[in-house]
Each structure stands twice: as structure tokens, then as C-alpha cells.
Amino acid sequence: MFERFTVQAREVVRGAVAARERLGHRNVGTEHLLLALLDEERSSVAGLLHEAGVDAARVTEAIDRKVGRDTEEFGDRDAEALRSIGIDLAAVRSKLEESFGEGALESPPSQPSRRGFFGGWDFSGGRFSPRARKVLELALREAVQLRHREIGAEHILLGLLREGNGLAALVLTEAGLDLAELRRRTLRAFDQAA
Amino acid sequence: MSQATDLAAAAGSTDPRVGLRAVLALRRLLERLEVVQVDNARRQGWSWQEIADALEVSRQGVHKKHAGRASARTQGGA
Numbered sequence: 685m686f687e688r689f690t691v692q693a694r695e696v697v698r699g700a701v702a703a704r705e706r707l708g709h710r711n712v713g714t715e716h717l718l719l720a721l722l723d724e725e726r727s728s729v730a731g732l733l734h735e736a737g738v739d740a741a742r743v744t745e746a747i748d749r750k751v752g753r754d755t756e757e758f759g760d761r762d763a764e765a766l767r768s769i770g771i772d773l774a775a776v777r778s779k780l781e782e783s784f785g786e787g788a789l790e791s792p793p794s795q796p797s798r799r800g801f802f803g804g805w806d807f808s809g810g811r812f813s814p815r816a817r818k819v820l821e822l823a824l825r826e827a828v829q830l831r832h833r834e835i836g837a838e839h840i841l842l843g844l845l846r847e848g849n850g851l852a853a854l855v856l857t858e859a860g861l862d863l864a865e866l867r868r869r870t871l872r873a874f875d876q877a878a
Numbered sequence: 879m880s881q882a883t884d885l886a887a888a889a890g891s892t893d894p895r896v897g898l899r900a901v902l903a904l905r906r907l908l909e910r911l912e913v914v915q916v917d918n919a920r921r922q923g924w925s926w927q928e929i930a931d932a933l934e935v936s937r938q939g940v941h942k943k944h945a946g947r948a949s950a951r952t953q954g955g956a
């Protein structure tokens with residue numbers, strides 16, 4: 685499936701992975717795809733989104749407000765949360781290190797998911813959330829419907845708008861954007877490019 | 879200790895954010911614990927079937943989840 689992505693669409697996907705890393709999130713979600721689409725160096729729809737009044741700083745702020753950052757994969761916030769239900773993470777860790785050596789608890793679990801077209805994608809940069817995978821599947825469907833041979837940044841944006849329920853869509857809606865109007869503008873961008 | 883008081887309050891909190899965050903942390907702990915113990919079982923020569931029985935899951939499930947990891951492969955194939 686990935687071979688039908690334009691160079692730019694691949695850049696957007698890589699940008700989403702990078703955004704996930706930057707924010708310290710576990711999975712690549714629709715919000716990270718949106719941040720990548722806003723990156724002018726990667727995406728031809730960045731200008732269109734900026735014109736509509738969306739910018740990366742604002743989106744990042746909205747994401748922070750909604751989900752916060754968790755830069756440590758298994759850090760203080762986890763320890764605190766576990767303490768709230770009576771589990772002493774330090775004690776668990778030291779028991780495990782007694783038996784299995786230092787850092788026994790540190791290995792990040794790998795949970796490959798292979799559902800759907802894009803289920804196997806990993807990019808060694810974290811997995812894609814079900815919604816983000818859905819966005820990429822919808823991008824493909826948009827391209828098929830439009831009889832486009834390749835999937836570009838525009839199709840990813842169309843997929844994002846069609847999915848409609850992810851954090852990205854929520855952020856856009858809360859910023860006062862009309863998703864249907866944004867969709868029309870994106871479709872018009874194709875006509876202008878053609 | 880004010881921190882202890884805060885935590886005691888958190889334990890009894892009905893705020894979904896606090897409760898759900900604990901669930902997330904517990905899931906992360908569970909995932910890590912499972913990795914540690916499955917790898918250990920493999921190192922000790924347990925078959926995937928034996929591990930699956932102990933975890934009360936399917937052999938296919940446990941194999942799919944863990945067999946790809948280098949440390950779980952050290953004892954050979956499934």
C-alpha cells in the first residue's frame with residue numbers, strides 16, 4: 685500500500701512519527717498526522733490549513749491541554765498513578781531486578797498489530813493508533829474515488845476530515861473550523877494543481 | 879506528609895482522569911511484566927503452549943505477541 689504514497693505523503697507519515705516522538709506519546713495518532721500536514725517543508729496542504737486559521741503551535745497547545753505529555757515511557761506519572769491504587773512501583777522494580785538484573789522492567793514491550801491495510805506499519809517510531817490507520821485507509825479510498833493513482837498529502841487531509849472523530853478533528857472543530865468547508869477547499873486545490 | 883495525603887485523596891478519587899491514569903499505568907506495568915516473564919520462561923526452555931496455558935491465553939496469541947522479540951527467540955522456534 686505504501687508504494688502508492690507520493691514522496692510527500694511519506695514525508696507526512698514520517699513527520700507524524702517525529703511529532704509523536706517530540707510529544708513523548710506512545711502511538712501515532714490523528715493529531716500527529718495533523719501536525720505533519722501543517723509542516724510546510726513536508727506538506728503541500730500546510731498553506732491551505734494556515735489560511736483556514738490552523739497553525740502548529742495552536743494545535744500543539746490544544747493537544748497538550750487534552751492529553752498532556754508523557755515524555756517518560758514508564759516514569760514518575762506512572763509510579764504516582766500506581767501508588768494511587770496501592771502499588772509501589774519502586775518495590776516491584778527492585779524485586780524484578782533482584783531476579784533478572786538491573787533494568788529488567790525497562791524493556792519496552794512490542795505489540796505488533798497487523799490488522800487492516802496499514803496494520804503492520806511500525807517505522808520503528810511507534811505504532812499507529814486505530815484512528816490514524818483509519819485516516820490512512822480513508823486517504824487511499826479518497827484517491828480511489830477521485831481516480832488518482834497516487835496518495836498525496838491532500839488525500840491524507842481528506843482522510844483526516846472524513847474520519848472526523850479523532851483528536852485532530854476535535855482540535856480543528858474546536859478552533860472553529862468547518863470540516864466540510866475545509867474538505868471543499870482541499871478538493872479545489874486538486875483542480876488548481878491540475 | 880502532604881504528598882501522602884494527596885495520594886490518599888487520589889486513591890479515593892472519583893475523578894475519571896485519576897482512575898483511568900492508574901489503569902494506563904497498570905497496563906504498562908502488566909505489559910512489561912509479561913515481557914520479562916515470557917522471556918524468562920523461554921530461556922528456561924518452556925514451550926509456547928506451556929506459557930500460553932500458564933497465562934490462560936491461546937498459544938497463537940502468545941506466540942504472535944512475543945515470538946518476534948529477539949530475547950524470546952533465543953531458545954529456538956515455536
